[in-house]
Amino acid sequence: MKFELKGRRLNAIWSTVKFLLKSLFVIGLFVAVFSYAMFQGEFVSWFLFYSITTLVVLMLLYSLIPLGSFIVTRDTQEGAMPAGTELKVELTIRRKWLFPFLYLTVEDDMEDGLRKQMPPHASKMIFYPTMKKELQYTYVIPELKRGQYTLFGVHLSTSDMFGLFRKRKFIPITTDLLVYPNYHDIERWSAYEKNESESVLSSQEFVEDMTSIAGAREYVPGDKLTSIDWKVTARTNKLMTKEFEEYIGQNFLIVFNNQIPNDRFSTTDAYEKGIELATSIVMYAYKKDLQVGLWTLGKEKHLFDLDSGGDHQKKMVTHFSKIRPNLNTNFATNLYEVEEQIPAGVTMIFVSIELTDDLLSRMKILISRRIKVYFCLMNKKSQTDSWEKRRFEELRRIGAEAYLLSGGNLDEEVTTYEGD
Template sequence: MKQPNRLWVAIKLSLKVLFVIGVFVGIFSYAMFQGGFVSWFLFYTITMLVILMLLYAAIPLGSFHVTRDMGEGARIAGSEMKVTVRIQRKWPFPFLYLSVTDEIGDSLKKQIPAHHSKMIFYPTVKKELEYSYTVSSIKRGEYFLYGIYLETSDMFGLFKKRKFIEIKESLLVYPNYHEIERWSAFERHDMETRLSSMDFVEDITSVAGSREYVPGDKLTSIDWKVTARASKLMTKEFEEYIGQNFLVIFNNHVPNKNQPELEAYEKGIELVTSIVMYATKKRLQIGLWTLGEANRAYPLDAGADHQKRLITHLSKVEADGKGNFASRLKEYESEVPTGTTMIIVSAELTDQMLERIKVFLSRRVQVYFCLMDRGNIKDSWEEKRFEEIKRLGAEAYLLSGGNLDQAITTNAGD
């Protein structure tokens, strides 16, 4: 927050004090020359008010202990967030009112009614004051909160007291996601890829650790070295083997940032988040590219740390108004790992994108294309391109939301 110039503040305070003294001298002169009960009563009344105002100007605002509570736990887009501000005073300053404003970033301020983060407290003897405001349906993104702004003044507004208490906090709201149950992209149904025996599994998996032997475990799985150290039978634990890698490519370009296209963009973020969560649940290796004006590429990996990196990126990413997704995809296509299943999520489908998909299909790359519906914005040529993708052998889904299972059910009914 920008601090006012100290010299200018001192000049204004001096002028206000001179004004009060001038009023006092004027009333005193009036009483001396006019005489009578009324004039002297007016003089003593004004004198009391002047003394109170000067005392008010001299007494500091005091020391405050201010806290902000936003609750605990991760925030998911669409959830309600309640913010509670508490102000504790060491001694009851005699204010006529106390205005308290939680200074928050513009992106968060746009999601609440005007002045919703502000509260005015009127004269009270309480040493602890508290108020709350609510963000009914918070959007995904990174938000910043800066501090609490306190303000009060005398009854005439001549002497104002202000104090800013810095409480910097950041809030990361994660995208919403949907559980995926019906999608078979991550499963192997062909007999050639099924693991026919536990011996083969043990050959191609890596040892994750050891545990105590229980009846029914194979004797060939016993870890004899650990058994010798522990003086009891220990058996090997193996990591789950998955023979495929999955690369999610998200079109971060939004040509026109109108409401339907931005909603489709956000639903695309939900879909990508759902795929990432599902991949982590199934212990799959997954990579993520967000391509637009600014590109971000996360290589194939697995595990909780990798999931956190991807979800954090999806929480912060913003739509690009410039750039060309197809040209960006062409730049990166040589970096697509061999044997990778590609999942493209986009709110648009252009001729250039169709050409790139044809190239990947010609290289025997399995492609899943998810087109986010933009509502009333219809494009007959886009519909023809979408059908062409299906004809070429790629899996294609048209989604009105971020729920992939719902789109699969709809396609199954066609």
């Protein structure tokens, strides 16, 4: 805090010194031209003196006139939107009085993460002399990436014709943008075929296998309306509700590995696809009114308890919008630290971009406890090695439902490891 105050004082002192030096330069120029005219005494010298005097007076007046009051509004249309959306930002600058600027530079200030997603200087505009009290311009961010961003405010700047006296003003106007990850409608995805090299899964089977219906029973007050079996109800003339397999029920827990081994493009791309997959399952659970929990394990652990409903779904999707991958953490260790909190009778869905020896050992322990495990390994393409393939095959042999996926929609079959 003390360093910030000292920095501000130094900047203020330096700005004052620069202003004084520029003023002395202008006055010195005026004195030099006046002396030249007095000694020369010709028409040309006096014409030069009066011309420069006029410019000097205008420059001094320009430096003394305040930039004035501006009212700035920013229209981003929406506060939350899916990744990949084109965002149009419209800035409107209203002047309370007509400041006589030679030019006015307007630049929208934002986080670097958002600025890197647009062409250079796309958020900057230069207005030239005009009598309009309202100035307006629009810039576009072509394809938003998942995340939470903040636009801080607008910088206004202008100067005289020689650039000696600059005027700057910052107008704070904060706008928060939430870009949530893409998700895919599981109900519409086509089934994978199974072959000897890879077992692949349809999006519908992936979730519905975990919520398979065992039968139906008579409706009792408190049962969910979404569980009513209308076909059996029509056949028996009694209100009947669906019963699910006892070992699964309607509870499943998504465990997301927030650790990545490196920051190469293929790795980070697989990480983003994993987020899309996990978000798709969350959205499916919301539509079907299923009980779902979420754990994201990295340097920080975020544990969402089993629940259903719109508020619960919103919290998890918002969390996926903000989350960033961690390096140099151990997912297996993090999982071990929270294993005691695994709810009874839950089906666990792991989404990870790597399968290590330690993680394979943890999967063996969970399966030995008769916990149903689904393991979704996101394909890193050339970053996948042959040892990971062996672990993956071992995971299947011990009873886990393991799937190698190249996309976040479970619709791209991966039949070979590129790391072989």
